[in-house]
Amino acid sequence: MESERSLGKVSLMSEFKLVIGNQNYSTWSMRGWLAMKLSGVNFTVEKIWLDQDLDRKQRLAKTPAGRVPALMHGDFCIWDSLAIAEYMAELCPDAPMWPKDLQARARARSIVAEMHSGFAALRSKLPMNCAVQREERDRGPEVAKEVARVIEIWEGCRRDYGSGGNFLFGDYSLADAFYAPVASRFLTYAVRLEGEAKGYAETLLAQPDVQEWVEVGKTEGHIMPAYVDIQ
Ligand SMILES: N[C@@H](CCC(=O)N[C@@H](CS)C(=O)NCC(=O)O)C(=O)O
Structure with missing residues (x-):
């Protein structure tokens, strides 16, 4: 894992929360969630019902792009499924996220x-x-x-x-x-x-x-x- 210092304001002890959309429809949320599972860290989930957020206000209140998934690591936000996957892969180099070769x-x-x-x-x-x-x-x-x-x-x-x-x-x-x-x-x-x-x-x-x-x-x-x- 990264050193405390290089994580800036976020501590290794900071909690992870993944903001997702409907599990039946949100493919990007699914990818972000699967990436979190692969990392092996504990995380909580907050679901925003896309059908109740047609104006994207709830999403915009959580993440600058107004899209899900978004990962909160403490109060640090990472949005976009691929950025989340890469963040977790860097944070958890021993997790089987990318092939070793x-x-x-x-x-x-x-x-x-x-x-x-x-x-x-x-x-x-x-x-x-x-x-x-x-x-x-x-x-x-x-x-x-x-x-x-x-x-x-x-x-x-x-x-x-x-x-x-x-x-x-x-x-x-x-x-x-x-x-x-x-x-x-x-x-x-x-x-x-x-x-x-x-x-x-x-x-x-x-x-x-x-x-x-x-x-x-x-x-x-x-x-x-x-x-x-x-x-
Ligand atoms: N490139 C983004 C796409 C995220 C995305 O489009 N999420 C959808 C839900 S599956 C969303 O929130 N869309 C809202 C919108 O485009 O207005 C990612 O990989 O996370």
Whole structure:
């Protein structure tokens, strides 16, 4: 762990609180929460219901970007799922957050960054919704292109780095955490997967932290029509 001095006003003893949105809908919150679980630290959660914060006032009162997740470490705020993941990885170098090997780690960061900055069609056309099951259907060429790219990423990591375990880089890591909401979407919208990608998606959805999040999402209520209306 970092020394007390380099943490500025925040002490190692300061508590962690993660501000999240609805567990059924907020994929970024899920990623931030999975990163916190991977770090192994104790943390509390404050949930802001997105359906009760349409003007973002509650979120803006917590974090300058007005988005969730946001991590409070004492009174120090870190916002954005990736910044939270990196903060915790630096703070907890012994936690299995990134792969140990330099190039595996760089590849993991590449696919996490690719997810963090892309996949607009998956986001808009297949929003996460753990509580429903849709039928398989053609969701258009943009979605098909992005699904194919996700499969390519998964198969490539499994082939090149996955021999030591069942996850993208062998052991479960931040790379898997950032793709967990995608696996959940593929299940919800009955996206057809085969072989390695199918097995990996099943493994990821069975990972205990992922399951814990999804189980709450399924039953938390606060249904938002914008998501539910997508068949
Ligand atoms: N890049 C951000 C995205 C966060 C984000 O867009 N969060 C959504 C909830 S899933 C939100 O609060 N959106 C509010 C808005 O865009 O107005 C991250 O990785 O944390």
